[in-house]
Structures are given as C-alpha cells and as structure tokens.
Amino acid sequence: MPKDQEILTAKAQAKEDKARTESRKAVDQSFASLVIHQYKKNKIALAAFYVVIFLFVIAIFADFLAYDKPIMAKYNGTLYFPIVKDYLTGLRLDSWTNDLVNTDWKDLEAQGKLSSTIWPPIKYWYKNQDLVHNTAPPGGDHLLGTDYIGRDVLSGIIHGSRIALTIGFLSMAIAIFLGVIFGAIAGFYGGWIDTSISFVIEVIMTLPTLFLILTITAIVPGSIWLVMGLIGFVSSPGIARFTRGEFLRIRNMEYVAAATAAGLSNRRVIFRHVLPNSLAPILVTAAFGIAGAILTEAGLSYLGFGVPPDIVTWGSVLNQAREQISAWWLAVFPGFMIFLAVLCYNLVGDGLRDALDPRLRD
C-alpha cells in the first residue's frame, strides 16, 4: 500500500472531522447569536445600529454636553460639580446654598472667581434665552444658531433627542405590551374571543391615526405622556394582528401539543413556549414602529400640537422655520436629526428582518 494514499486518506479524514465539528458548532449556536452573526454581515445595518447607540449616548449625557453650568469648578476654595449637584437637588438629596442657588456661573467666570473649571462643550441650556443673539445664524457663540428668543439650536437638538427617543421607545413598549397581550389571547384561544378581539383591532385600524391624535391633543391639554400613550395605543393593533398570526401558526405545532399534554397551564404554555418563538418578528415590527413614533411625534410638534410649548423637541424647533423662512438653520439641523433617527431605525428594522429570514442565510 503506497504511503501517499494513506496520508491522503488521513488528510481527508481530518478535513471531514473538521467540517463535522464546524457544522455541529453551527447547530450548537443559539438562535440569538446566529441572528447577531447574520446582522453583523450587513454593514449598513451595523452602521445604523452604531448611530442609534450614538443617539442614545447623546440623550443620556445631554446635560453634560449642553448646560449653562460647568461640569466642575472651584469657587471660594471649594470644588463644585454643579451638574451632578443639580441632579441630586432634583432628587432632593442635596441643595444649593443660598449664595449659589440662582447664580449665573458664566458671570462668576467672567469675574475671574472660578478656577480649574471644566465646561460642557456647549455652554447653553436649551431654555436659556440669549436676547442679544436672537435669530442668529450659525457660527460665533452659537454653533448652529439661535431661534427667535435666542435659544441655542444645538442645545435644543441635544436635549430634544431625549424627548424623541423617550417617546419612540416608551410608545413602542406600550404598543407591544397591549398588542402582544391581546394578540396572544386572540391567537391562542381562538373562537369568539378571537372574533371579538379581531373586530376591535380592525376598528382601531380604520381610525385616521394622525387626525385622531391631533384631535385629542387639541382638546385635552398636551403632555409627553399623553402623546406617548396615544401613539402606543394606535400602533398596538398592528402588533396585535401580527402576534395573533404568529400564535395561530405556532399553536398547532407539535411542541405546543407536547407541552399541553405534559400538563402545563395555559399561561405557562403561552409565556414559556409560544411567546419566545413569536418574539423575533415582533422585534422587527418594533424597530419600524420606533421610527414611526419618532416621526409622528415630530410631526405633531411641527404642527404645534402634543408636547407643551416650553419643551424643546426636534419638531418644535423645525416648527419655527415655518414663520421665519430666512432662518434656514432652524429647518436644516433639527430636520436632519429627525431624518437620521428615522432612517437608522428603519435600517435597523430592515437589517433585523433580513437577519431573521432563514431563506437569506447561507
């Protein structure tokens, strides 16, 4: 027997073994890691995901990016962390001494009373009115200009991201909560329960969404919570219908029958066996839903409804551009932020859908 042959077979054997372990590894991979792996291949979707994270970081650290007090400053020999102190004061854990309660820290600095100060990159809070520089174009003190009462546009955009993301996320959370519960009940139990829930879903779906929210916010005094609840409510039927379909499909699978046969309660079957398997597609709907919610909220503020006027949102800054058509900076920057957020959530939704699609897997 020639030795070469042996070596060749041994090599082939090794190759086969390796392939087998690899394929076993692929089988062993959890569904989530498979989806993440698949998602990462899509470079645009991955970039969009990073932008989403970036927006989150901006929203969380908004006060450290744009505020009218320094992050750190030494005054009269004491070291202060005014922004942190403001947070603690808000939580009633700390309070300002009388001499500092209404101080303008910029004045103190101008008088040379502060040392070792660290200011946030933007020295304006979104509510600060700079009456000298109202309707100022970008450049100079205000990087992206100011509005008609001298509020800094960049600061407004940074703080506005909080409203946009809060409304986007919480309204989708409300929609998913309502939608999954009613969709699951309808799909799992069927019969008259399904018929009646489906009827309600169809009725809500025929309501003109934007007009309904506009009407209610025009009648009832607006607040972020109201807008959030309304957007969540009108987006819930879509998710409910989707969940119902998934449940109808999964309900008839063998493993559900097995779980029921094993004597598990309905609640356990729903939450432990059916729901986890229908959750992934719901996530896709949620990603698109967040984009939709951000867009709806911006549209409402743009029209001057919804969020109260003293709160700055992307939409409300854009709204001012309607009256002042030469103030282009009031339209370009906030509008771009709305566009960026909507685009990225749409891209994430798209990427997630492709990553979950088994037909696109290799």
Added chain:
Amino acid sequence: MIQYIIRRVLLFIPKLIVITFIAFGIIHLAPGDPAELKAGIGGEGAMRGNQQLNEDNIKQIRAQWHLDKPIWFWTILTDEKDSLGRLKPMSERWTFKLNGFDNQYILWLKDIIRGDFGKSFQDNRNVMDKIWERIPITILLAIISIFLSYLIAIPLGIYSATHQDTLTDKISTVTVFILYSLPGFWVATMAIIFFGGGDFLAWFPNNGLHSMNISPDDPWMTRTLDYIWHLILPIAVLTYSSFSFLSRQLRGSMLEVIRQDYIRTARAKGLSNKMVVYKHALRNSLIPIVTIIAYILPALVGGALIVEVIFSIPGVGQLAFQALIARDFPLILAEFFLSSVLTLVGLLIADVLYSVVDPRIAFSRKTA
C-alpha cells in the same frame, strides 16, 4: 364573490357604529360646556357681557344641540360626593338610571344620517358645505400625485428587480430607502426655504394656488400655467413619499415572483425576457400594489393635511387644521367621521380588488 362583498358590507355597519361611539366620546372629552364655549363665555370666562343675553343664548344653543337631554342610554349616579352617601354600603351607592332612546347620542346620530353635521363655530356655516367646497382641490392633488408616483415607481421597481444586485439597482434601492425615511414636513419646509423665496432661490411660490396679480380675466393659458407653477412643490412633496413606498413594495414582490416555478417554466419554453417580465412577472407582482388603493381614499381627507398646511393650499386638510386650532368641534367631528368612513370604504374596495386581480384568494372560507 358577491356573497363575500355582501358579508363585508354587513360587517361595515357595526364598525361604523363603533366609530360613531368613538367620535361622540372624543367630543365629550372636551372640558367645559360646549354651549358656553360656543357663546364665548366658556374656558377663561372671557366676554362676560350681557349676562341675561348670554343665558338666553346658551339656552338656545343647548336646545339646538340637544344638550338638555341625557348624554347616553343610561346614567350611573354615584353618591360618593354626598357625605351621607359615603356611609352607605358599596352596593347601594350606585344608582342606575335608564334614559331610553331620547338621548344626545341618538339625536346626534339621526342628524348625521341626514348628513347634518351642524354648524361651524367659526362662521356659523353648515359644516358639510364648508367641506364640500374644499374637496375638489384635495382630490386633484391626490390624483396627480398618485398618478405620478405609480408612473415612476412601476418602471423603477421592475428595473431594480430584474437587474438585482447591479450597481444601478443598489443605487436606486439606497435612494428609495432614503427618500422613504425623509420626513415630508421637513422636505416641504426645506423646499420653501431654499426654492420658495427665503434668502435663497425664489423659483416657486410658497403659498396658495394663484398669484396675486392673476385675475379670472387673464387668458386660460396664463391661469393654468400659474396654477401648475403653484402646485409643483406640494405635488413633488406628496409624490416622493408615496413613490418611494410603492417602488420598494414592487421591487420586493417582483423579486418574490421571479423566483417562482412558473417563471422558470415560461423561460424554459423559450419566451423572450420581455414577455416573461411584463406578461408573467409584472402582473402577479402588481397584486400587493393594488391594495394601496385602500390608502388613497382616506388620503383625500386626512393624508394631505401637513402638505396643505405648509403650502397654504385651501383643501380639506387645511380646513381640518384650522378647525383644530379654533377648536371648532362640529367641523373636527365631521372631518374625523368622514375620514374614518373613507378608510373603511377604502379597505373594502381593496379587499374586493384583491379578489378580482388574484382569483387564487378564496374568500368563501376566509372569515372577514
């Protein structure tokens, strides 16, 4: 098929009734007495002129709107606020009173069935008259933009799908995705600022439908051109969003269809590429596109709201916006009700069209 349509129409009625509940409920969300609001002394209590006159006025309004009748079929009274009431056991605190059919809801419903939505708070004109005179311009905008978006979307969708993964396809897919995510109100504002006479270009007018210096005596050509000149920006804004949506849908469904066995069969029997694409693939991929009809009808009332407001086009959407600002409840209610009904009708038409273009859909077994 006919049976299916009849069943859909029958289901239409309970949905309509539920919508009347919602519309009626929304109106009663409003704080304060509508009659006082109308007489101008509600809210902050402004304009307290002649008390006697106001009271007569209010009484008259109350009778006109049936506000002197109970609101609903029944009333549930509680004794909670009464100090004696609080001593009673829970079950005795509630009093249930049946009001019968002589209530505000039924009277309001009767008016609506007669097509009477009441009079506008703003100018005391009939609400339906106000809406009717605004409808033609909204319909015109909708028809033009829908026609244009189909005109662009269909060839683009076909090209993208048949040339999948080429550079042109990639560019057009990305462009369409970006367009799809662009907020319409931002694009409209930017269009006004950069092309409508801000500090930049003044190529297009930024509001209304006619120039100030155009009179009805001007020649027909001049007036039409002026009209078109005013409509270019609003129609562009309305069109780009619907065309990006349409062409995304078409590309997706076309890609699905092209993978089917019958397309391979068509190719295998030697049909030209053109025949395969237009005769076999396109027809089947148009099916989901047809249902978009469902969105067209409600768009006539509500969809163009933002664009009409931004470009000051006197359509139904702008009317609705003015009504919201002025809290003109009869007008708001009428617009809300009409757009809900139109959505219902649109969904019905879409379902029926679906079964016409796709005979595979068996409606007899489907519970609507």
